[in-house]
Amino acid sequence: NAGVTQTPKFRVLKTGQSMTLLCAQDMNHEYMYWYRQDPGMGLRLIHYSVGEGTTAKGEVPDGYNVSRLKKQNFLLGLESAAPSQTSVYFCASTIPPGDMNTEAFFGQGTRLTVV
Amino acid sequence: SQQGEEDPQALSIQEGENATMNCSYKTSINNLQWYRQNSGRGLVHLILIRSNEREKHSGRLRVTLDTSKKSSSLLITASRAADTASYFCATEETSGSRLTFGEGTQLTVNP
Numbered sequence: 001n002a003g004v005t006q007t008p009k010f011r012v013l014k015t016g017q018s019m020t021l022l023c024a025q026d027m028n029h030e031y032m033y034w035y036r037q038d039p040g041m042g043l044r045l046i047h048y049s050v051g052e053g054t055t056a057k058g059e060v061p062d063g064y065n066v067s068r069l070k071k072q073n074f075l076l077g078l079e080s081a082a083p084s085q086t087s088v089y090f091c092a093s094t095i096p097p098g099d100m101n102t103e104a105f106f107g108q109g110t111r112l113t114v115v
Numbered sequence: 116s117q118q119g120e121e122d123p124q125a126l127s128i129q130e131g132e133n134a135t136m137n138c139s140y141k142t143s144i145n146n147l148q149w150y151r152q153n154s155g156r157g158l159v160h161l162i163l164i165r166s167n168e169r170e171k172h173s174g175r176l177r178v179t180l181d182t183s184k185k186s187s188s189l190l191i192t193a194s195r196a197a198d199t200a201s202y203f204c205a206t207e208e209t210s211g212s213r214l215t216f217g218e219g220t221q222l223t224v225n226p
Contacts, residue, residue: 004157033214042121042203042218043158058213090157094214097145097207104148104205104214106157 002026006091006107013081013114021076021110023091031094032074033058033104034066036087043090049074050096081114088112120217121204127223134191136220138204139184145207147180147187152201152219161189161202166209196226 004025013019023032030051035043035058045058049068063085065077074093078085088111092104122137138147146165150158164171164180164187171178177190191198201219208215 035216043216045213045215048213092158092214101163102146102148102207102214103160103163104150104158106159108157109155 004091004093004105004107006089006110008110009108010111011113013078013112015082015114017081018077018079019081019112020078021089021091021112023074023076023093023107025072025074025091025093025105027093027105028071029093029105030071030096032068033092033094034064034074034076035090035092036060036085037090037109038087046076046089081112083114086112086114121202121220123220124218125221125223127225128194130194130196130224130226132194132224134194134198134222134224136189136202136204136222138187138189138217140187140204140206140217141185142206143209144182145209147178148205148207148214149176149178149187149189150203150205150216152203154200158203191222194222194224196224198222198224 007022033048034046047066049055052071055066067075088109091107094104148163149161152158162173175192180187203219205216
């Protein structure tokens with residue numbers, strides 16, 4: 001069981017370039033999340049999705065877009081990368097809130113550097 | 116702003132000692148969860164406590180929850196060097212679907 005898989009694991013972008021981060025989960029989870037983690041800090045929620053075809057903004061959505069065309073995939077896009085988006089990005093998935101065990105399963109992270 | 120705030124930010128202890136970390140939050144929650152993160156890795160779920168529970172145990176972990184004070188604590192007993200990691204609390208809010216994390220406590224266990 002792969003769990004949550006993020007690609008790529010590392011990337012260096014030039015300012016203004018675009019890219020898409022892919023998150024795939026094989027646990028049939030309804031909910032998926034994208035977080036960013038900056039040095040010495042916790043995770044800040046960028047966008048999340050409560051099901052296929054739905055997305056919602058988190059705490060820090062500016063400069064990012066997301067899509068959830070398939071239940072198992074959640075894509076995070078940067079249309080015009082900025083140095084402030086240098087961070088480690090984590091994807092997570094859970095079953096819906098209110099169910100018995102809503103623990104989040106995380107990917108291993110994508111380390112993005114924007115120069 | 117972060118829903119959960121951990122205290123202390125950093126904790127350094129000797130192997131065999133107990134480690135206690137605290138988390139405070141602001142809104143009504145369905146549950147509160149604790150996660151561990153080894154350096155450069157993803158987060159791993161440790162334990163979940165529901166809003167109607169006051170204490171929960173799992174191995175060397177003990178979690179308490181005080182909803183009247185909007186606070187939780189994580190106790191790791193008989194710590195080991197391998198427990199060295201960052202520990203985060205996360206709250207599942209009743210108002211929405213979001214899982215919101217605090218800024219974490221960096222625990223160092225010295226052999």
